[in-house]
Amino acid sequence: MSGIENCKAMIFAAGLGTRLKPYTDHHPKALVKVNGKSLLERNIEYLRSFGISEFVINTFHFSGQIHLFLSRYRNTDLTIHVCYEEGGPYETGGGLANAAAHLNNNGPFVVMNADILTDLDLGAMFAFHQEHRPLATLAVTKRESTRQFLFDQHMKLSGWQNNKTNELRLSSEDSIAENLLPFAFSGIHIIEPRLFALMPVSGIFSITDTYLQLSGTETILGYDHSGDVVLDVGKPDALATAASLFP
Numbered sequence: 001m002s003g004i005e006n007c008k009a010m011i012f013a014a015g016l017g018t019r020l021k022p023y024t025d026h027h028p029k030a031l032v033k034v035n036g037k038s039l040l041e042r043n044i045e046y047l048r049s050f051g052i053s054e055f056v057i058n059t060f061h062f063s064g065q066i067h068l069f070l071s072r073y074r075n076t077d078l079t080i081h082v083c084y085e086e087g088g089p090y091e092t093g094g095g096l097a098n099a100a101a102h103l104n105n106n107g108p109f110v111v112m113n114a115d116i117l118t119d120l121d122l123g124a125m126f127a128f129h130q131e132h133r134p135l136a137t138l139a140v141t142k143r144e145s146t147r148q149f150l151f152d153q154h155m156k157l158s159g160w161q162n163n164k165t166n167e168l169r170l171s172s173e174d175s176i177a178e179n180l181l182p183f184a185f186s187g188i189h190i191i192e193p194r195l196f197a198l199m200p201v202s203g204i205f206s207i208t209d210t211y212l213q214l215s216g217t218e219t220i221l222g223y224d225h226s227g228d229v230v231l232d233v234g235k236p237d238a239l240a241t242a243a244s245l246f247p
Contacts, residue, residue: 003107003126003130004050004051004052004110004122004123004126005050005051005052005053006106006107007052007106007107007108007109007110007126008052008054008055008056008102008103008106008109008110009047009052009054009055009056009109009110009111009112010055010056010057010058010096010099010102010103010109010110010111010112011030011040011043011044011047011055011056011057011058011111011112011113011114012058012092012095012111012112012113012114013028013029013030013040013057013058013059013066013114014058014059014060014061014063014085014088014089014090014095015029015060015061015089015114015115015234016029016060016061016089017029017032017061017115017234019234019235019236020032020234020235020236024061026062027062027065028059028061028062028063028065028066029061029114029115029234030066030114030115031062031065031066031069032115032233032239034117034233034239034242034243034246035243035246035247038069039114039115039117039233040057040066040069040114041069042117042246043112043114043116043117044073044078046117046118046122047110047112047122048078050122050123050126052110053077053078053079054078054079054080054081055078055079055080055081056080056081056082056083056099056102056103057070057080057081057082057083058082058083058084058085058089058090058095058098058099059082059083059084059085060084060085060088060089060090061089063082063084066082067082070082081099081102083095083098083099083102085098088204089204090202090203090204090205091204091205091206091207092206092207092208093199093200093203093205093206093207093208093209093210094200094202094203094204094205096111096191096199096207097196097199097200097201097202097203098202100196100201103193103196104193104196105193106193107192107193108126108129108130108190108191108192108193109190109191109193110122110126110188110189110190110191111188111189111190111191112187112188112189113187113188113234115187115232115233115234116186116187116188116230116231116232116233117229117230117231117233117242117245117246118139118186118188118228118229118230118231119228119229120139120186120188120225120228120230121225121228122188125137125139125188125190125223125225126190128221128223129190129221129223132219132221133192134192134218134219134220134221135191135192135194135195135198135214135218135219135220136189136190136191136192136195136211136220136221137189137190137220137221137222137223138157138185138186138188138189138211138220138221138222138223139185139186139187139188139189139223139225139230140183140184140185140186140222140223140224140225141183141184141186141224141225141226141227141228141230142183142184142224142226143184143226143230144184145163145184145185146162146163146164147160147161147162147163147184147185148160148161148163148182148183148184148185149182149183149184149185149222150170150177150180150181150182150183151180151181151183151222152175152179152180152181153181155181155221155222155223155224156215156219156220156221156222157171157211157212157215157220157221157222158170158171158172158175158180158215159171159175159177159180159212159215160208160212161177161182169212171212171215171216172216183222183224184230186225186230187230187232189207195210198210198214198218199214229245231245231246
């Protein structure tokens with residue numbers, strides 16, 4: 001193996017899941033089921049298939065239901081830490097900062113959104129990260145998306161754009177948006193623990209903001225896995241597609 005089996009993984013499961021109402025009026029988004037199996041279970045199995053056995057799960061919305069679900073792993077070979085976000089959710093950056101104690105004492109770790117289903121070869125992505133050792137590696141594909149990261153010809157993060165509002169954020173004043181390559185984020189990161197020293201230690205904020213703030217001075221790379229299945233199951237119309245792709 002590439003060494004990924006020694007990694008820890010964090011799954012973001014604290015979100016309100018407003019796009020999946022009315023289900024999320026009574027349940028957490030992470031427990032939405034596809035063919036009888038919840039998104040959280042599917043992603044634990046996905047990460048476990050690469051040898052990962054230690055997990056951090058953040059919770060807020062109907063956290064008790066996630067605790068109850070996770071109790072099934074109590075007497076298994078998995079180690080699972082739960083980080084409750086009091087007064088949350090803290091968003092992706094705040095959620096990561098809140099879990100720092102579980103993640104900043106080892107090598108690189110994996111982070112993924114609970115509502116993403118994919119067949120990305122995570123082992124190959126980890127090997128890429130180990131070869132280049134950026135601050136973070138972001139899984140991306142060439143697909144249509146409302147929001148996209150922008151990369152230079154070396155796949156170094158150089159900006160971000162919102163295609164609906166035309167908002168544009170560049171890492172450097174010298175960057176020319178027309179020369180940058182747009183990619184949609186797949187919701188999977190591999191991160192070096194030194195990120196924690198470069199970001200706020202608490203609060204409610206997006207990790208995207210942190211990446212953009214740091215990308216002018218730190219190397220953050222995109223890992224292009226176009227051609228793989230990447231499905232955002234946070235949208236109701238994606239559930240039927242997910243059921244056909246993930247038995």
